[in-house]
Amino acid sequence: MKLITRSNCTIQLFLVSLIVALMTMLPSTLFAKEPEYAKWSRLAFSEIKKKYPNASVIDYLHVERKKMISETVPDEVEETFKFWLNENGKQFAVYVRIRYVLATDKVLLIKLTETTR
Template sequence: MKKLLISLMITFVFIDMGLWQLFPHEAAAQQKPIPPYAKWGTYAMKKTQERYPHAKIIDYLHIGRVTGPRSSTEKFKLWLKDDKKEFGVFVDIEFNPATSQVIRTTFKETTR
């Protein structure tokens, strides 16, 4: 009986290993597409780092896009930390959607 159980366990292990090798793509990670706001997020982080050179950006949130008749605005919230405090910065990037030319970038600090 003991030999039968050991044989069954070994058989299941080999079957399991063999099936896993037949379907290696099942374990592959899915790649997500790059979101359309990604370039504006990079721009927001760059401009924030220029404005607050002694602070470290520790978090990032895309709030959304507001589309107007002549321009669009991407909205972000970045969380920063420097030697004295942690604080948030709302970054709004207004741009021409046809040319991607930046019209205005505004910053507003927050404690929340």
């Protein structure tokens, strides 16, 4: 039969307190939900791969989400992404703009624009 001593309880209490303290110090990003633009970044990636099948993506950035002023589509939003690509030793950037209806996620426009910057 194991005896529970005061020192054992103190050690166990210390360990539990330490674990709780460490868990509260974990970055909140470990528990963060997926960003709202994630779905659209996946679509932008697939459009990049369609247009530039031999290019490798060096990096990408979600530039902005912009609410469009439209009388015909009051719920219109545009997501803008910038991709840095490398194709046959040539590096360049491509902006991908995706316009859609916020309430329904219906895509209205996908536009790719190459730039040197």
